[in-house]
Amino acid sequence: MTHIKVTVDGTRYEDEVEPRLLLAHYLRDRLGLTGTPIGCDTSNCGACTVDLDGATVKSCSVLAVQADGCTVTTVQGLAADGEWTALQRAFHERHGLQCGYCTPGMIMAARDLLHENPHPTSDEVRQALEGNLCRCTGYQNIVRAVLAASGQEDGPEDGRQDGRQAASGRQVGEEVTA
Numbered sequence: 001m002t003h004i005k006v007t008v009d010g011t012r013y014e015d016e017v018e019p020r021l022l023l024a025h026y027l028r029d030r031l032g033l034t035g036t037p038i039g040c041d042t043s044n045c046g047a048c049t050v051d052l053d054g055a056t057v058k059s060c061s062v063l064a065v066q067a068d069g070c071t072v073t074t075v076q077g078l079a080a081d082g083e084w085t086a087l088q089r090a091f092h093e094r095h096g097l098q099c100g101y102c103t104p105g106m107i108m109a110a111r112d113l114l115h116e117n118p119h120p121t122s123d124e125v126r127q128a129l130e131g132n133l134c135r136c137t138g139y140q141n142i143v144r145a146v147l148a149a150s151g152q153e154d155g156p157e158d159g160r161q162d163g164r165q166a167a168s169g170r171q172v173g174e175e176v177t178a
Contacts, residue, residue: 002016002017002068003016004067004069006068006070007070008071008072008073008074009073009076015030017030019063019065021063021064022063022064023052023057023059023064023072024036024060024062025064026064027072033074035074035076035104036059037101037104039105039133043058046102046105046109046131046133047104047105048060048105049109050075051072051073051074051108052067053071056109056111073108075104075107075108087110087114087149089149090146090148091103091107091142094144096141096144096145102133102134102135106129106134109131110129110142112128113125113128113146118151119152120146126139129143
């Protein structure tokens with residue numbers, strides 16, 4: 001057993017852990033932070049993405065002992081006093097989730113992107129999230145949510161010709177058929 005000290009979502013923990021225990025399992029099984037799902041155990045899906053001392057990591061590829069002395073932020077640690085962040089609200093409002101399994105990892109990866117690049121293009125969002133897989137193929141709404149959280153309107157890829165809607169609710173330039 002190895003003694004570790006780690007701060008997770010603002011709370012300091014001291015534990016004895018097996019040297020081979022993955023950070024994902026430590027967070028879920030020892031600390032009860034089940035908001036960080038385990039999708040693949042091979043770092044392919046990104047569902048378990050967390051922030052480790054300012055770096056976005058897939059917690060299934062990090063040992064708990066490697067987090068000794070570090071600060072970990074999970075998706076559960078983002079909301080302050082029960083208030084969602086702008087990114088969390090945007091995922092909800094823009095339907096950036098379907099089954100929700102990938103959502104914690106997507107939010108954590110998007111958070112890192114927005115920290116580095118507060119106003120990314122849709123291509124930059126896609127590139128930043130390419131290590132996170134969505135089983136439901138909800139990528140378009142995920143991109144929209146990240147752009148909305150950055151304060152940008154959805155781009156032309158969302159089906160609007162120039163971002164404006166007519167009062168009838170139809171897209172500007174949309175053909176009307178009888």
